[in-house]
Amino acid sequence: MGTPRTINEYLDQLRAALRGADPALVQDALYDAEEHLRAELYERPGRDEASMLEQVVESYGAPDEVAEIYRDQEIRIQRAIRPPPPPPRRSLVGRFFGVATDLHTWGALFYILLGSATGIAYFTLAVGGIALSAGLSVLIIGLPFIVLFIGSVRGLSLLEGRIVEALLGVRMPRRPPYPQRGVPLLARIGAMFTDPRTWTTLFYMVLMLPLGIAYFIVTAVLLAVALSLLGLPVAMLFGHDWLQGLYVDRTILLDWGSGPHVPGWGEVLAMFLLGAVLLFATLHLVRGIGRLHGAMAKHLLVRGATRSAS
Amino acid sequence: MIYSMARARQAGDVDEDLQLRKFHKELSSGTVSLVLLAVLGQSRQPMYGYQIAKRLEQVGEGVLAGKQSALYPVLRNLEVAGLLASEVEPSVSGPPRRYYRITRPGREALRAWTHAWNATRDSVDKVLQGEL
Numbered sequence: 001m002g003t004p005r006t007i008n009e010y011l012d013q014l015r016a017a018l019r020g021a022d023p024a025l026v027q028d029a030l031y032d033a034e035e036h037l038r039a040e041l042y043e044r045p046g047r048d049e050a051s052m053l054e055q056v057v058e059s060y061g062a063p064d065e066v067a068e069i070y071r072d073q074e075i076r077i078q079r080a081i082r083p084p085p086p087p088p089r090r091s092l093v094g095r096f097f098g099v100a101t102d103l104h105t106w107g108a109l110f111y112i113l114l115g116s117a118t119g120i121a122y123f124t125l126a127v128g129g130i131a132l133s134a135g136l137s138v139l140i141i142g143l144p145f146i147v148l149f150i151g152s153v154r155g156l157s158l159l160e161g162r163i164v165e166a167l168l169g170v171r172m173p174r175r176p177p178y179p180q181r182g183v184p185l186l187a188r189i190g191a192m193f194t195d196p197r198t199w200t201t202l203f204y205m206v207l208m209l210p211l212g213i214a215y216f217i218v219t220a221v222l223l224a225v226a227l228s229l230l231g232l233p234v235a236m237l238f239g240h241d242w243l244q245g246l247y248v249d250r251t252i253l254l255d256w257g258s259g260p261h262v263p264g265w266g267e268v269l270a271m272f273l274l275g276a277v278l279l280f281a282t283l284h285l286v287r288g289i290g291r292l293h294g295a296m297a298k299h300l301l302v303r304g305a306t307r308s309a310s
Numbered sequence: 311m312i313y314s315m316a317r318a319r320q321a322g323d324v325d326e327d328l329q330l331r332k333f334h335k336e337l338s339s340g341t342v343s344l345v346l347l348a349v350l351g352q353s354r355q356p357m358y359g360y361q362i363a364k365r366l367e368q369v370g371e372g373v374l375a376g377k378q379s380a381l382y383p384v385l386r387n388l389e390v391a392g393l394l395a396s397e398v399e400p401s402v403s404g405p406p407r408r409y410y411r412i413t414r415p416g417r418e419a420l421r422a423w424t425h426a427w428n429a430t431r432d433s434v435d436k437v438l439q440g441e442l
Contacts (some may be wrong), residue, residue, distance in 0.1 A: 017377065028383070028386065029383075032359065032379065032382035032383070032386075033379065035359060035360070035405065035407065035408065036359060036360055036363070036379070036382070038405035039358070039359075039360035039405060039407065040360065042405055043360070056429055059363075059367070059377070059378050060363075060377060060378045060379050061378070061379045061380075061413045063376035066377065066379040069377060069379050069383075070379070070383060072335070073322070073380065073383040073387075074383070077315075171390065174386050174389075174424075175386075175408075197364075262339075
């Protein structure tokens with residue numbers, strides 16, 4: 001690897017040096033480097049890129065040094081900022097109930113509640129935007145509209161990334177891809193269309209509607225069943241007059257498929273335990289959904305480190 | 311014989327250099343955050359990364375003399391922790407810049423960290439000067 005002569009060469013070398021690192025980290029590192037290099041070039045007009053870069057390698061660091069710094073920082077600061085992981089539990093029972101002390105479980109639960117709303121919003125924006133772009137493309141305002149639409153898709157991609165990182169704990173980029181400069185407008189617009197990430201982001205936004213609804217329904221139904229089973233002893237405990245709406249003919253009836261009958265206390269306690277197990281099983285499912293969705297979001301929203309940016 | 315001694319000395323130098331670099335790295339991991347907070351705490355206007363790097367360059371020597379690329383991830387992480395806030399300002403003539411400013415929790419952290427730093431520095435100095 002020789003000394004880079006242009007900013008793009010420097011960035012390519014940095015990308016190569018970061019090969020194999022987290023794609024989100026690569027995007028952030030490239031953004032920072034490009035911002036610094038462009039600022040350096042701008043502050044000292046009249047100097048050519050090659051000699052500027054020679055000096056920058058001294059002050060900012062050569063691509064492989066920068067890559068090493070970023071890898072280092074990532075490990076150290078992630079450890080400092082993230083909440084400490086819950087203590088590992090050995091026993092099977094501990095691991096089963098320990099899910100409730102994992103912050104990611106509750107983050108995922110909140111994400112699922114939120115997902116049904118953001119899913120509808122993303123879907124509406126994506127489908128409406130595509131339809132309007134196609135329809136307006138015959139008119140003169142079509143082009144600005146398309147550019148605006150794609151731009152908003154990219155902005156939302158970053159926003160969704162922040163939500164996913166905060167709630168699901170998957171590292172996502174904190175900076176958008178650096179806007180291209182010194183390229184004619186039409187070429188820049190063309191790059192928006194040839195960037196595969198634009199399309200995978202749109203795909204993600206459309207996908208969020210069915211996924212968001214499915215996550216929500218599964219979670220809501222399971223939680224409702226578990227909570228109502230947990231509430232059964234309370235219903236038994238309080239007099240039949242107090243919560244009238246709960247009872248059929250003023251008694252609790254259970255039906256196992258062999259006809260309804262009035263349950264005894266033993267049966268009610270068994271149902272209570274079943275409800276508790278179901279509740280924690282649901283939390284496991286929620287955490288699993290969170291992990292799966294986080295991995296998918298990363299795959300679709302973040303450009304891979306190995307692919308070239310050009 | 312002489313040759314091998316020279317080689318041994320050379321190897322020792324490299325080793326020493328490596329140790330020093332490792333020490334630098336460990337020393338800088340906390341101080342860089344403190345210094346960045348302090349710079350932004352003293353500045354009246356928001357500053358962007360390059361500007362901060364150039365200001366620290368004037369201070370020169372020591373921990374901050376390392377590569378400037380180390381500043382950016384720290385800035386970003388301070389922002390994620392809520393101690394800094396930032397916004398991008400696109401400009402017609404120059405490149406777009408991300409301006410950072412300190413937040414209220416950031417100021418509180420700066421105060422606490424400064425206190426911790428002063429206490430640490432004093433006690434380290436005492437130990438180094440043999441006042442124990």
